[in-house]
Amino acid sequence: MRFPGAGFPLLVAQPAALPHSGCMSTSSILLSVRGLAKSVAVSRQLFGQLELTVAAGELVAITGESGVGKSTLLNILAGLDDADKGMVCLEGTELAALDETARTRLRRERIGFVFQAFHILPYLTLRQNVALPLALISPDERQAQRRADEMLDAVGLAGRGDGYARDLSGGELQRVAIARALVHRPALILADEPTGNLDPETAVRVLDLFGTAVRGGGAAGVIVTHSDATAAVADRVLKLTAHGLVARRGN
Numbered sequence: 001m002r003f004p005g006a007g008f009p010l011l012v013a014q015p016a017a018l019p020h021s022g023c024m025s026t027s028s029i030l031l032s033v034r035g036l037a038k039s040v041a042v043s044r045q046l047f048g049q050l051e052l053t054v055a056a057g058e059l060v061a062i063t064g065e066s067g068v069g070k071s072t073l074l075n076i077l078a079g080l081d082d083a084d085k086g087m088v089c090l091e092g093t094e095l096a097a098l099d100e101t102a103r104t105r106l107r108r109e110r111i112g113f114v115f116q117a118f119h120i121l122p123y124l125t126l127r128q129n130v131a132l133p134l135a136l137i138s139p140d141e142r143q144a145q146r147r148a149d150e151m152l153d154a155v156g157l158a159g160r161g162d163g164y165a166r167d168l169s170g171g172e173l174q175r176v177a178i179a180r181a182l183v184h185r186p187a188l189i190l191a192d193e194p195t196g197n198l199d200p201e202t203a204v205r206v207l208d209l210f211g212t213a214v215r216g217g218g219a220a221g222v223i224v225t226h227s228d229a230t231a232a233v234a235d236r237v238l239k240l241t242a243h244g245l246v247a248r249r250g251n
């Protein structure tokens, strides 16, 4: 089957075009966030003046009480939600300066997102789900499917590529979501509770994959987690509070 959007030129290693923006660009800082503020319904401020920088090769864990705004923050970092104030810069590009098409393109090519609710598409096979980020940016469908099989193997689901989401447990779906987020070697990996449905052994296995993508591949990683064991693999652990991000470990 052909994927929707297949036929784009292969651009995996290239950052999206850089429009004029107020972002400072350095080779080591991949993600920078300045003065971010977000309120939700009935003027409830989740956070204000939030600052964050993540270097290439760095894995940051964000913890915090339920409802404090961790998922909302990840959505803003991915350009899926807008902040009320402040700036998010990825590889020197300010997300708010991009139109919707450019933002979608940057998200497809440069970001891998593990959603808390997985969002595995029920009408595609697991292989097609995992291959999707590559299929959207590369015309080489066979290569995308081969890489998808490698990723399924890496998350412990070898030989399951022809199956569908309906046949999987929560933990298996979570692993498919992780494989899909990493398949195109994104520059920024965002993961919302990526080990929430996994047994400790499988959690270690997928955290190794994040570690390899970040430390070996030079990506920046931001993982939201309630698990101390998951936070322990990060270089820095930050806690989200109404006052912003506070260091729990690292600086």
Ligand SMILES: Nc1ncnc2c1ncn2[C@@H]1O[C@H](COP(=O)(O)OP(=O)(O)OP(=O)(O)O)[C@@H](O)[C@H]1O
Residues within 6 Å of the ligand: 040, 041, 046, 064, 065, 066, 067, 068, 069, 070, 071, 072, 073
């Ligand atoms: N679009 C929205 N409209 C209104 N309220 C929202 C919206 N999005 C999020 N919220 C509220 O913002 C708060 C933060 O939600 P969010 O999912 O970011 O929290 P969280 O820290 O990730 O929580 P958890 O750890 O339970 O997953 C919640 O009270 C939620 O109901």
